[in-house]
Amino acid sequence: MSAPELPSRQEVEELLYREAALLDEWRLEEWLELLTEDATYQVPPTDVPEGDARNTLFIIADDAVRIRSRVKQLLGKSAWAENPHSRTRRLITNVRILGAEGENILATANFAVYRMRYESADTYIGRYDYRLIRQGKILKIRERRAILDNEALRPHGKISFIL
């Protein structure tokens, strides 16, 4: 298989900015449409940021089934940690395209995600690692990994929204 043609940085930025807006606006069903059918979503533990979810206890390691269940739960009534919903605001910067691996396009970006709830504001800082794939003309997310620089979820307590 030949390596995919790399997208422009602008195209990747458009995708990541659109994703950030959909997540901040809690338009999670539309966000799912940015993902491939087999997409995964991971947050490694703060002490093993480059770990492998198969042998390391992550904070989040959703397969395709759990991502969809997570969205359904978050849009329902009984995800108490997000009912009422937090306000979030994502700042996505330093977008870079790292190259291709098989049919996947590797991209990375820095993030600062603010979560406001009950008049507290918590900041999640880190780096996204993405595996993107072109389906037809559309660039889709096959894997998104949010790697926290925070040394602990303190005082955040939890990652109850989609980071």
Place this chain on the structure above:
Amino acid sequence: MDKAAETFIIDDQAAGLFRVNRRAFTDPECLEQERRCIFDKCWLYIGHQSEVPHAGDYRSRTVAGRPLILVRGDDAVVRVLLNTCTHRGTMVCRQKSGNAKTFQCPYHAWTFNSRGQLVGVPGEDAYSPAFSREELALVAPPQVDDYRGFIFACFDPAAPSLYDYLAGAREYLDLVADQSALGMKIVAGQQSYSARANWKLLVENSYDGYHGMSTHQRYFTFLSDVGIDMRGGNLSTLPRQHALDLGNGHAVLEYQSAWGRPIAHWVPPFGEHRKAHFEQLRRRFDERFGPERARRICETSRNLGIFPNLVINDIMAITVRTFYPVSPDYMEVNAWALAPAEESAEDSALRLDNFLTFLGPGGFATPDDVEMLESGQRGFANREVGWSDLSRGMKREHPSITDELQMRTFWRRWNQLMTEPRLHRARKVA
């Protein structure tokens, strides 16, 4: 102060009423008293033998506010050392984990070996003959001991042995430790989180069967969605379930659950292709322990609370969780996954998957628990409502897992330790 305000619990066994003064969750003086009467007196969990497998392996830990080093010495002995240079205080271990032959203080380069002995003092000839390296070894807590791989320390030299302290909880640690013929291991990756709530709310929550169906409805819906038979319905009607007082403030819930258990209890979401493999895993337990104990190890879930602040929940996976108050309304939580050392890579991946469905700060349940605790803590600002109720099942001969016997067990011990010194003082005055 009036007497009612000084009372922490109301334990009216005749009427079947149990109340906790909410001051226990909000009062800074109460927290100071807990530091002296609870955390300086009880055996506290430090870590697991498997976290320092080789000579020189170490981990930094903070326990009861103290920076400690868990280290396996060059003599293979696991020690707990207070992470402070005996010279002028600087922390001698500056990394979270690693392997070292020595710990050298960065301030004046005093050097300690992996047993904690002082082996290097630059310019030692400047000291008088009274200066003793032996006296200036890194200090260990007065008592350190291990039960089946779980390492504890106690800052009270007069406390009973760990073995006696654990009392009935040993049986339940055995049911966890027996899940491996080679020894259990802590999996890589620590979940380090927090809650803006009093630490005792997490004690209560960690073995609260009553909140399951209301707080965690979304988890049970998820289980049903992925093909688990939820006809068992309400947790309170599960067969073979009970809550037990294990002595010394320890308590456990034991029950048969709907979820699968990676140790050897198959459910459809694990996949048809794994069914035979799980039957084989189970047969090994039957051979080692006989069918009854094998069934108990493999099929029943257990929420174990070891007083004051160690939780070992052997449920859809095994979590080891400990937590400390920073202030009355804020705690820091550390949690790990425990697994059999001999588990295959594929089984281990399944175990971690199953862990994350429910547990941890990004799971489908723990964030909602944190939310309930934080919400309760905010609710306590209503000082007009002075007491919380923990009376469920108090008049039942065999309280169920949705009753509150386990919390009452904790609170009775807590109250005893918090009020005993005052009684002693009162007697002396009299």
